[in-house]
Amino acid sequence: MNSLGTYLFIAAALFVIGVFGLLQRRSLIGMLIAIELMLNGASLNFMAFNRFLGPDPVIGQVYTLFIMGFAAAETAIALSIIIALFRRIRSINIEQARELRG
Amino acid sequence: MTPLQELVDPGLLAQAAFAVIVVFTFTGALIAVLPRNILYNVLGLILCLTGIAGLFLYLGSPFIALMELLIYVGAICISIVFAIMLSRPLHLSLPKRHLPKVLGAGAVALAVFGVLAIIIFRTPWHAAFVRGNDWSITSIGAYMLTRYSLVFEVMSVVLLVAILGAILITSTGGRRAP
Amino acid sequence: MNAAWIQDPNLLAAALSAGAPLAAFALIMLLTRPHPRLSAGISITAIAVSLAGALFLLARNGSMTAPIQVTGRWLVSGEIHIPFGFLLDPLSLLMLAIVATISFLVQVYSLGYMAGDPGFSRYYGCQSLFAWAMLTLSISPTMIQLYIFWELVGLASYLLIGFWYEKFSASEAGKKAFVMTRLGDIAFFLGLLIVLLQFGNLNILDMNGPEVAERLSPGLITLSAVLIFGGVVGKSAQFPLLTWLPDAMEGPTPVSALLHSATMVAAGVYMFARIFPFFSLSPEAMSLFLAIGTITMLLSSTMAMVTRDIKQVWAYSTISQLGFMVMGLAAGGYAAGVFHLTTHAGFKALLFLCSGVFIHHYETNDMFVIGRRGGRGLLIPMICMSLAAAALSGLPPLSGFFSKEAIMGVLADHPNPIWLAAGLLGAFLTAYYTFRLIFIILRPNAREAAHADGHSTHAGHHGAGLYGLMAAPLIVLAAVTLGLGFFETPLAAFLTRAATRAAGHHAWLLFVAVGLALAGTGLAWLEFGRRGAAQVGFVERVPALRALFAQRWYLDHLYRLLLDRVIYGLFSNLFTRNDRRVIDGAIDGLCKATVGGGRLLAFMQSGMLQYNLMVIFGVLAVVGLGFLFFG
Numbered sequence: 001m002n003s004l005g006t007y008l009f010i011a012a013a014l015f016v017i018g019v020f021g022l023l024q025r026r027s028l029i030g031m032l033i034a035i036e037l038m039l040n041g042a043s044l045n046f047m048a049f050n051r052f053l054g055p056d057p058v059i060g061q062v063y064t065l066f067i068m069g070f071a072a073a074e075t076a077i078a079l080s081i082i083i084a085l086f087r088r089i090r091s092i093n094i095e096q097a098r099e100l101r102g
Numbered sequence: 103m104t105p106l107q108e109l110v111d112p113g114l115l116a117q118a119a120f121a122v123i124v125v126f127t128f129t130g131a132l133i134a135v136l137p138r139n140i141l142y143n144v145l146g147l148i149l150c151l152t153g154i155a156g157l158f159l160y161l162g163s164p165f166i167a168l169m170e171l172l173i174y175v176g177a178i179c180i181s182i183v184f185a186i187m188l189s190r191p192l193h194l195s196l197p198k199r200h201l202p203k204v205l206g207a208g209a210v211a212l213a214v215f216g217v218l219a220i221i222i223f224r225t226p227w228h229a230a231f232v233r234g235n236d237w238s239i240t241s242i243g244a245y246m247l248t249r250y251s252l253v254f255e256v257m258s259v260v261l262l263v264a265i266l267g268a269i270l271i272t273s274t275g276g277r278r279a280p
Numbered sequence: 281m282n283a284a285w286i287q288d289p290n291l292l293a294a295a296l297s298a299g300a301p302l303a304a305f306a307l308i309m310l311l312t313r314p315h316p317r318l319s320a321g322i323s324i325t326a327i328a329v330s331l332a333g334a335l336f337l338l339a340r341n342g343s344m345t346a347p348i349q350v351t352g353r354w355l356v357s358g359e360i361h362i363p364f365g366f367l368l369d370p371l372s373l374l375m376l377a378i379v380a381t382i383s384f385l386v387q388v389y390s391l392g393y394m395a396g397d398p399g400f401s402r403y404y405g406c407q408s409l410f411a412w413a414m415l416t417l418s419i420s421p422t423m424i425q426l427y428i429f430w431e432l433v434g435l436a437s438y439l440l441i442g443f444w445y446e447k448f449s450a451s452e453a454g455k456k457a458f459v460m461t462r463l464g465d466i467a468f469f470l471g472l473l474i475v476l477l478q479f480g481n482l483n484i485l486d487m488n489g490p491e492v493a494e495r496l497s498p499g500l501i502t503l504s505a506v507l508i509f510g511g512v513v514g515k516s517a518q519f520p521l522l523t524w525l526p527d528a529m530e531g532p533t534p535v536s537a538l539l540h541s542a543t544m545v546a547a548g549v550y551m552f553a554r555i556f557p558f559f560s561l562s563p564e565a566m567s568l569f570l571a572i573g574t575i576t577m578l579l580s581s582t583m584a585m586v587t588r589d590i591k592q593v594w595a596y597s598t599i600s601q602l603g604f605m606v607m608g609l610a611a612g613g614y615a616a617g618v619f620h621l622t623t624h625a626g627f628k629a630l631l632f633l634c635s636g637v638f639i640h641h642y643e644t645n646d647m648f649v650i651g652r653r654g655g656r657g658l659l660i661p662m663i664c665m666s667l668a669a670a671a672l673s674g675l676p677p678l679s680g681f682f683s684k685e686a687i688m689g690v691l692a693d694h695p696n697p698i699w700l701a702a703g704l705l706g707a708f709l710t711a712y713y714t715f716r717l718i719f720i721i722l723r724p725n726a727r728e729a730a731h732a733d734g735h736s737t738h739a740g741h742h743g744a745g746l747y748g749l750m751a752a753p754l755i756v757l758a759a760v761t762l763g764l765g766f767f768e769t770p771l772a773a774f775l776t777r778a779a780t781r782a783a784g785h786h787a788w789l790l791f792v793a794v795g796l797a798l799a800g801t802g803l804a805w806l807e808f809g810r811r812g813a814a815q816v817g818f819v820e821r822v823p824a825l826r827a828l829f830a831q832r833w834y835l836d837h838l839y840r841l842l843l844d845r846v847i848y849g850l851f852s853n854l855f856t857r858n859d860r861r862v863i864d865g866a867i868d869g870l871c872k873a874t875v876g877g878g879r880l881l882a883f884m885q886s887g888m889l890q891y892n893l894m895v896i897f898g899v900l901a902v903v904g905l906g907f908l909f910f911g
Contacts, residue, residue, distance in 0.1 A: 002120075002160070004227055010124060010157065012218040014131055014150075016211045021135035023207030023894050024199075029186060031890075033134050033147050036178065040154050051161045055230035057237050058245050061166050064158075065242075066250075068173045069257045073264035075178045079185040080268035086189035094889055203890070210894050213901035220908055 007048035015041030028082045028092045035078075036071065043067045120160060127153030138199070144182055151175050165239045290337060291350055294366045294419060297333030297380060300326040301412035308405040316400035320391060323404035327384045327411050334380040334415075338373050342774065347485065349421050359480060367421035367484060370775050371618065375418040375550050378625045379543050383411045385753035386538040389633055392749035393534050393640055403443060403532070410436035414543050418550070423472050423482040426551065430468075430511065433547055434461050437539045441531040453530040460524040464514015471507030474500065488557040498562065505558065505565040508551075509572075516548025516602045519576040523836050525599055526583075529591040533639055536591060537632030545598060546621055549605045553618050556609065566610050570694075573606030574702045581709035585716070586829045590635045590647045593717050597672060597710065598628055604687060604706060611699065613690030615772040620683035622771070623764050627671040627680055630757035634665035637750050638721075647717055651724035660751045662722070664758045669718050671761050673711035673797045681794070682765035686772075688793050704796055711800025719808035 014037055021034030043064040050060020086092050130153055133146025151174045158167035246254050304326035308319045341348070351365030387407055394403055413432035420426040435458075442454025476482055478496050486492075492501070512518060517525040525545065529536050539545070552559065552569075559566060577600045584596035601624050609617035637658060638650050656662050671680035684707065691700040831837065 005222060007157070007161070008222045009219070010127065012215060012222065013128065014154075016215040016218070017128075017131045017135055019214055019897055020207050020211035023210060023890055023897065024204045025135070026200075026890075027140055029140050029182060029189075030135075030143055032182065033143050036147060036174070037131055037134060037150065040151065040174070044154060044157060047158055047161045047163065047166065053227060053229045055232055056234045057162070058234075058241050061163050061237075061242055062245055062250055064166050065169060065246075066253060066257055068169060069261060072173060072177060073261050075181060076264045076268045077271070079181055080271040082185055083188050084271050092189050097889075206894055207890075210898045210901065213905075214897055217901050217904035217908070221904070224908070 004048055004052040007044060007051075011041045011044040011048065013041075014038075014044065026093050026095055028078075028085070028094055028097075031094065032075065032078050032082070036075070039067060039071050123153050123156040123160070126150075127157065140186055144179055144186070147182075148175055148179050151179070162237055165242065290340065290348055290368060291366065293333040293336045293340075294350075294368060297330035297337070297376065298366070298412065298416045298419060300329040300333075301408040301415065305405055305408035305412060308401055308408060313401040313405070316404075319401035319404045320387075323408045324384070324387050324391075326408060327380065327387055330411065330415055331380040331384045334373070334376040337368065338377045341368060341373060349485065351421055360476065361481065362424050363422060363483070364425055365421050366419045368419060371550075371553060372419045374618065374622060374771075374775070376415060378546075378622060379411070379414045379418055382538060382543055382625055382629050383407070383414070385756060386534045386629065386633070389537075389636070389750050389753045390532070390534040392747065393636055394532060399443065403440075406436055406439045406443070407538075410440065410539065410544075414547065417547060421484060423475075423484060423487065423555070426484075426554070427465075427469065427472060430515070430547060430551070431465065433544055434458060434465070434515075437528070437544050440535040440539060441528045443531050443535065447530070449527075450530040453524075453527040457524040457528045460521050461514040464510045464512070464521055467507045467510025468512075468514070471504045471510065474504040474507065478504075484554060487555050492558060493561055501558075502562040502565045505562045506568060508555070509559070509565065509569055512548035512552050512606070513572065514548070515551075516545045516606070517576075517599045518548070518572050518603060518606060519579060520835065522576060522580060522599050523839070526592050526595040529589070529595050533591065533632060533636030536595070537629045537636065543625065545602055546625060549602060549609070549617065549621050552606065552609050553614065553621070556614050559609075560612070566612075569610035570607055570699060573603045573610055574699060574706075576600065576603030577607065577706045578603075578702060578709070581706055581713065582829045584713040585709065586826050588647060589645045590638065590650065590717065591632070591645055593647070593713060594628065594631050594635060597631075597714065600706065600710065601628070601672070604684075604703070607699065607703060608687035608690055611687075611690045611694045613687060615775045616683070616686035616690045618775055619686055619768060619771055623671070623679035623683040623761075626757055626760040626764055627668040627678070630664055630668040630754060630761055631672065633750070633754055633757065634661040634668065637661040637747075637754070640750070647720050648724075651721040654724075656722050660754055664754045666718055666722075667758050668761055669714045673714050673801060674707055674793060675711075675797055675801075676794060677762075677765060679761050679763070679765035682768045685790060685793060686768065688789055692789050704793060707793055708796040708800045711797040712804050715801045715804035716808050719804055723808070 018034045018036075018038030018041060021037065022031050025031050025034060046060045046063045046067070050057055050063075054060050082092055085097055089096055091097075127150050130146045130148070130150025134143050134150055135146075137143060137146070151170060155167040155170040155175075158164075158170055301323075304322045307322050312318045312322060347367060347369035349365065349367045351363035353361065354364035355362040387404070390403065390407070394400055397403065410433065413429045413436055417426055417429035417433060420429060438454045438458040441457050442451045444450045445454070472482060475487065475496075478500060479487070479492060480495075496504075514521050528539070531539070559569070580596040580599035580603065584593050584600065587593055587596070601620070605617045605620050605624070608620060638661060639645055641658060642650050642653050644650060667678065671678035674681045674684040688700070688703055688707075691703045694700065828834070
């Protein structure tokens with residue numbers, strides 16, 4: 001169980017679940033949640049490589065920390081966009097946000 | 103009272119705990135994606151992230167596991183709950199599933215998973231020749247302030263800009279509202 | 281090299297004197313524009329630093345044996361290396377000192393002249409820009425750097441000539457100066473390119489070296505020399521591009537003094553002297569230059585004989601003196617030409633600054649009006665102006681006498697006596713028109729003076745402080761004019777690095793030249809200065825001649841005609857049609873195609889973000905598979 005492959009599979013599965021959610025959810029918040037899943041898949045990857053392959057166990061952890069920081073920033077922006085959009089079209093359904101349609 | 107170790111093989115116990123954590127993670131992930139009620143999704147995400155924190159423990163980094171709980175579960179999920187409350191999607195009718203779309207998404211996701219799986223299998227992974235074993239928070243802190251200090255600074259600026267941007271976007275959005 | 285910068289006082293001084301005005305320009309234009317006094321202070325401080333640096337360099341390197349050159353790499357393209365830096369040799373040091381001195385005096389003078397002008401800060405900003413460009417031009421080690429700053433000088437002069445841009449004629453004059461000098465500069469640049477392509481570099485020391493003759497064929501040298509001389513023709517207002525200079529008098533008078541007498545137009549002659557050995561390689565080109573200089577000198581002298589505008593007289597005389605310098609240089613008198621450049625800078629700046637006092641005081645450019653209103657009452661300017669006029673006419677013992685004699689000596693050595701004759705005629709005409717002006721102001725017509733008495737009382741309404749500010753530079757320059765002539769021998773030795781007399785001494789020439797100058801003065805006295813003189817010149821008695829001279833030999837009309845017929849009538853028309861039909865049509869077609877294409881493509885853009893994402897991930901998967909199985 002405690003091998004690199006296991007963790008990579010778990011990470012890939014999380015990422016793919018995130019992709020699936022991102023593609024099929026209509027609610028913007030649902031999409032945001034899916035993106036969080038994808039990001040976590042990525043940081044799990046970093047941590048796994050760090051544990052099994054990396055030369056210095058600190059680096060992967062630092063990377064994961066950075067990913068968390070950027071995830072926080074991204075969430076803040078995304079949520080504010082969602083709220084602004086909600087005020088505008090009274091909905092958070094992505095399929096209704098199509099004012100840029102040609 | 104006999105200690106647990108004597109009843110069950112510690113290695114087996116660890117494996118069982120690992121399996122439970124993985125099950126938690128995937129259950130959480132699926133709950134985060136599948137149900138149409140947005141509140142269930144958030145709860146699923148919390149479950150999933152907690153599982154991932156457990157995985158980080160297994161990967162030998164209690165600090166990152168803690169940060170995972172603190173930042174993701176504690177901050178991000180809570181702010182998503184706030185967003186849900188502010189945009190009140192619960193009052194709106196639940197969006198219906200659109201079968202072709204779900205199928206298409208599933209197919210694409212499977213294809214991506216397939217590619218990733220093949221890559222994982224086919225790549226010969228080599229560990230680095232020299233491997234340190236310094237997992238301490240002390241050295242993480244030292245790295246953040248020496249070698250990665252620039253990234254650290256940039257991240258701080260990004261967070262600041264994100265906060266300002268969030269405020270700006272929501273405020274102008276409000277002014278433009280009809 | 282970094283340490284050398286700081287430690288070598290030469291470099292430090294050169295960098296300081298070239299860089300200070302730039303700093304002042306940036307400061308003024310960016311920060312202190314709303315504060316005129318501060319701007320003027322900054323500008324004058326900067327130019328004072330430059331002056332100190334220049335004088336220090338001159339004093340330190342007075343007995344230098346080899347030129348000092350410091351360059352840094354600036355542009356490398358294939359085989360061609362173009363460095364940037366300083367070249368300090370006697371000529372550039374001399375020019376540096378001249379430019380810094382005149383700029384400094386003019387800026388001090390401008391404190392009085394420009395006081396209260398709404399564009400005071402802008403004026404000083406432009407002055408600093410000009411000083412920077414001109415100082416750096418003087419110490420350029422390569423022709424490319426010289427050319428860059430040459431154009432910057434042109435820009436600064438454009439800004440200063442058109443300084444009063446609200447006035448239509450001023451902005452027109454600025455444009456005219458810019459465009460006409462640009463004509464010459466095109467030739468200049470082409471010439472430089474020829475040398476660059478054939479010779480491989482444009483370092484001044486290399487161009488003056490012996491290799492040029494080996495690497496370039498004589499025909500090519502003549503061609504490039506003539507083309508490069510085009511720059512001199514434009515910048516120093518030689519025939520046939522001489523008409524912009526009189527119009528450039530639309531700018532403020534200190535600007536005229538600075539740019540159009542002492543420094544900017546002298547840049548052309550300076551450049552001639554700078555690569556004098558290169559030009560000397562082509563006797564044909566030198567003969568052409570000699571002819572151009574002569575024609576310029578005579579034409580502009582005749583123009584100066586009829587005009588009523590005090591500044592225009594000096595403008596024409598500047599052109600004529602520049603022609604004279606070109607003659608001297610082209611006849612082989614390097615030291616003589618440069619010496620005349622030096623002395624001319626002094627007395628011509630003095631003449632302009634004096635006229636500036638009159639113009640500022642009486643608010644008119646007309647010398648007859650100034651005379652009637654009692655121009656001779658302003659003692660300091662009047663005395664200084666007479667002094668400078670005598671120097672201009674070449675009367676001993678003023679500086680102009682020595683430098684003119686030097687050039688005459690060179691001309692006399694030339695095998696063809698025509699040039700000497702022309703030079704002597706020029707000296708006569710110069711004396712005539714110069715003293716015509718002096719006498720008109722000094723001895724106004726008695727009856728006209730009577731009814732103009734009212735004006736003279738109200739004159740002097742300006743503050744005494746301003747007058748003092750303007751008078752101080754006059755006195756300095758007058759002293760220079762008086763004394764500079766006696767430095768001829770050391771200066772020539774300094775320039776040529778060997779104490780050789782440039783030309784054989786012709787005792788008879790001295791008397792002839794001075795005699796002719798005196799004759800010109802006498803004629804002017806007869807017609808203008810004598811009690812009861814009619815104040816009508818001998819040229820003005822012949823209407824045809826007068827019209828010819830006053831209209832500048834109809835050169836402007838010719839240019840206007842060419843411009844209208846050839847440029848506007850032919851090329852412009854063709855180009856307009858080309859623009860309308862071909863280019864506009866093509867662009868319109870392109871626009872329509874783009875808009876139509878956009879309309880078509882817009883149908884694909886459904887606004888469905890998730891489908892786009894789906895495609896992205898699908899493609900990602902496919903590409904990944906492709907790499908795995910076919911990569």
